[in-house]
Amino acid sequence: MARVLITYYSRTGNTEKMAKLVAEGARDVEGVEIELKRVEELSPDDLLVYDGIVIGSPVYYGTMAAAVKELLDRSVKHHGKLKGKVGGAFASSGGPGGGNETTVLDILKAMLIHGMIIQGDPEKDHYGPIAVEAPDKRSAGECRKRGRSVAELTKRLFG
């Protein structure tokens, strides 16, 4: 069975709420195993077992939080081995224009450097779900939708 990891860092709970919504959407797709974990629980070795990996972060000075960057930096140990896996990212900022899209793109850049497959969204949050502080109704819908689309693509490629 295809496996999808949704992992996140969150200090005050906003990104965690997004992560739970992404997982909820992903669980709508039958035949895919979904796991939700904080980045602090993971070692780079853990990433190898998943077919799809979605990473969420609060915006810290316009980019991802250090704990997320640390996991990505340590993943160099497996450079090349994440190639072909499905990726995705989401972020929560403190304000509009606070850097949530740049944060999503920074995470996606690392995934692309690993050779991962990223699917955009032609409708709303093109790069990945974004929220200002806690996810509102719009953002919650985007989180669920992205969870579903990552799970669907992962199933299509690995199920």
Ligand SMILES: Cc1cc2nc3c(=O)[nH]c(=O)nc-3n(C[C@H](O)[C@H](O)[C@H](O)COP(=O)(O)O)c2cc1C
């Ligand atoms: C160290 C630090 C840096 C931050 N930098 C930014 C920033 O550059 N832009 C912004 O909009 N919000 C910034 N914030 C606010 C957080 O991104 C925002 O409150 C987010 O929702 C927190 O997510 P969390 O509840 O998952 O920890 C910063 C917060 C902290 C603690």
